Amino acid sequence: MTKGNIVSQPTTNRDARLKKCLNRIAIYSAAGVILLANGFQATAANAKKEEIAPVPKMRKNDLTPIPDIQKPVSAHSPYQDGDCSLCHQRKDRNDPGMINKQVNELCLDCHDDFAKVMARKSSHVPAKINCVTCHNPHNSKQPKLLVEESEALCLSCHASISNLVANATVKHDALTTGAKCVNCHNPHAANVEHLLTRLPFDLCVGCHGQDGVKDHAGKALTNMKALLAENHEQHGPVAGKDCSACHTPHGGNNFRLLTKAYPAEFYSPYEPKLYDLCFDCHEESMVKDAKTTTLTKFRNGDQNLHYLHVNKDERGRTCRACHEVHASKQKHQVRDAVPYGHTGYMLKVNFTQTPTGGSCDRTCHVTRSYTNSVAALVPPKTDAEPPKAP
Numbered sequence: 549m550t551k552g553n554i555v556s557q558p559t560t561n562r563d564a565r566l567k568k569c570l571n572r573i574a575i576y577s578a579a580g581v582i583l584l585a586n587g588f589q590a591t592a593a594n595a596k597k598e599e600i601a602p603v604p605k606m607r608k609n610d611l612t613p614i615p616d617i618q619k620p621v622s623a624h625s626p627y628q629d630g631d632c633s634l635c636h637q638r639k640d641r642n643d644p645g646m647i648n649k650q651v652n653e654l655c656l657d658c659h660d661d662f663a664k665v666m667a668r669k670s671s672h673v674p675a676k677i678n679c680v681t682c683h684n685p686h687n688s689k690q691p692k693l694l695v696e697e698s699e700a701l702c703l704s705c706h707a708s709i710s711n712l713v714a715n716a717t718v719k720h721d722a723l724t725t726g727a728k729c730v731n732c733h734n735p736h737a738a739n740v741e742h743l744l745t746r747l748p749f750d751l752c753v754g755c756h757g758q759d760g761v762k763d764h765a766g767k768a769l770t771n772m773k774a775l776l777a778e779n780h781e782q783h784g785p786v787a788g789k790d791c792s793a794c795h796t797p798h799g800g801n802n803f804r805l806l807t808k809a810y811p812a813e814f815y816s817p818y819e820p821k822l823y824d825l826c827f828d829c830h831e832e833s834m835v836k837d838a839k840t841t842t843l844t845k846f847r848n849g850d851q852n853l854h855y856l857h858v859n860k861d862e863r864g865r866t867c868r869a870c871h872e873v874h875a876s877k878q879k880h881q882v883r884d885a886v887p888y889g890h891t892g893y894m895l896k897v898n899f900t901q902t903p904t905g906g907s908c909d910r911t912c913h914v915t916r917s918y919t920n921s922v923a924a925l926v927p928p929k930t931d932a933e934p935p936k937a938p
């Protein structure tokens with residue numbers, strides 16, 4: 549099996565790391581099959597520890613009706629029409645008495661369509677226990693009778709996500725634009741874990757599969773749907789539809805919402821910590837060892853060409869200089885061209901693979917070729933008789 553340009557010719561550390569990665573993929577795949585077999589749409593990614601749902605916390609809200617003079621944004625029709633007896637003992641607004649049933653029983657008497665919603669595989673605990681945790685049954689200054697602005701309402705219970713969003717230096721617009729949290733989550737119930745409205749990969753591509761999407765710095769992002777349709781050599785996490793293997797969906801401190809450090813530019817001094825994301829799966833010695841005959845096929849004899857390109861004190865080529873991290877037309881995700889400079893110029897890589905190596909043609913340098921075969925140090929044994937002495 550090949551990862552990038554790494555060849556799985558046995559080395560102890562590499563085998564252990566590959567085994568760990570393959571075990572993770574097998575677990576995800578097996579879990580997906582089991583869940584799908586039971587009618588449950590499985591997510592492609594395992595939840596990060598900091599994103600585990602918090603212990604349910606029931607808010608105690610002030611449900612006193614807002615005076616009409618304050619111009620509520622939304623109002624419950626029975627209350628607006630003055631028919632308090634639909635839920636309370638009496639019709640009188642000034643003295644309605646106790647409610648006739650438990651809160652959710654009352655709600656579902658009229659909102660019977662939500663009975664099917666709440667029967668989905670995963671349900672939101674506040675919605676299951678008490679609708680007024682999030683909604684005011686009379687009127688509200690928020691749409692849909694919410695007791696508070698939707699993002700603030702969600703984050704008031706999900707403290708770990710609140711802390712992540714507040715402190716993230718790189719924001720995800722999905723949390724701050726449009727329906728915010730509800731862009732991805734159903735606040736009542738869903739058939740995908742974490743109350744996602746669709747499988748994670750489908751959610752990501754739903755937004756990132758169109759032109760015109762920009763990052764927090766205003767730079768245009770790749771149309772992933774078009775990229776994947778045109779390039780079938782996919783990076784392992786992409787082929788596994790596991791965006792969260794490399795990205796965090798709520799915010800973070802790394803470029804492009806990456807879970808760990810990865811160089812953002814074409815050139816970078818080599819520091820192992822800058823490649824923490826890559827070294828989660830790929831063997832660090834691939835760029836640390838100057839000589840090898842086992843770590844990679846991208847070598848000239850035993851000269852490690854990954855080391856030659858990356859491991860420099862100043863202008864080391866980063867992974868992005870040669871590899872497209874999502875998908876490409878060539879094996880090992882070798883790029884056809886790479887964005888270079890600040891004008892959007894696409895620098896052609898011009899890489900051609902051969903059975904024993906390959907070549908780059910007038911890219912960063914003049915045409916250069918390499919062969920990864922290594923001459924035998926000891927002549928092979930033969931059954932032929934040695935020549936006789938003259």
